[in-house]
Amino acid sequence: MIRFRDRAEAGQRLAEALAAEYSGREDVLVLGLPRGGIVVAAEISCRLGVPLDMVAVRKLGAPMQPELAIGAVSEGGKVLLDRDLIERLRVPEEYVESEVKRQRRILAERLRLYRGGREPVPVEGMVCILVDDGLATGSTAAAAAASLRERNPRKIVFAVPVASDQGYLRLRGMVDEIVCPQVVQDMGAVGYYYERFDPVEDEEVMELLSG
Template sequence: MFRNRSEAGRKLAEKLSLYKGQGDVVVLALPRGGVPVGYEIATYLGVPMDVLVARKLGAPGQPELGIGAIAPGGIRVLDDRLIRLLGVSKEYIEKVSQEEAQELQRRTQEYRDGRPDIPLEGKTVIIVDDGLATGVTARAAVESVRRRNPKKIILAIPVCASQAIPFMRSLVDELVCLLTPSELGAVGLWYSDFRQISDEEVKRLIESTQEQAQSKGEM
């Protein structure tokens, strides 16, 4: 168990020390929960951090159960097995996709606050979240990043269901995970403090890492 997301980020950062001080590394954190984790990694490595807003598509009546996810660049991935099992209609999928696309756009604009995307072409990109259950959101995030022609994609997560590890490893160049329980339950169960992260905190942490990177000439 981790005390909080910051501790999880510091422990992940140690596993990524090979990339410390490299000028072609970018951390992309999935908000909101992945941002405090990503902040610790970006600060330790001395590299910039940005957000990658990917949105889960919640099942009917069970918004926390992801039947798919969307990410920038028009990416949409679906869990076909779960959709069949739950009998989810195409009409519902289109409706929730449109709703989440609007929220994705809103959050991206708010978190960026007018800043342009950090270029990813030819870079080593470290995608960070605070935990993975099914991995559907991370899968959408990885596909979105891959379309921007990075040199290497690393997925760094504190805790991930063991069943999801083989598939997630097949999607990226490197997977770094600290805990792989066979019975994950909710991601929050693996943190003593799993409080909600505010939009204001997300923006503050992003700005802080980018200012640090600019001062070192990394952006």
């Protein structure tokens, strides 16, 4: 099992795996998923010498288990639901509708905060390296990939330090390439694969995105 010292080290390792093909290219962008994915993405962006931006998504949390994703909503308004998990947990439809509305409101606030009035970096025709700090169910990353695909990039590469086998399989059909040094069964919490997995504050995200 690989344990990363922190998100920065995870980004460095991913950058090493990506460098040969993507370093220094003018047609490459790195796009992090807030919040933790931005820290990993910033390290990759710096080491590859390519621009950094984000794809904003919000997890839809299960009742009484907010860290368990039953779906996600993206900044483009797209909603992806894990219907199998929703049925298995017997989540009421009213709860799902309420959670979608709530997370859309939070997402709009986060976009205003993180972008500070800046427009998203254009991605049409570009190679987009989409980054998160871990992949569990895959709902959040799937929503991000679907939202990004609608903006017509030439290629989507998903880079993540650790992924569950379930999440990996889900993303494999939605992106063009996956770079992941560790795919595991019975993954548990993403933080288990880091020595330090401190919460990422909004101020750090804003600082990283502002360059």
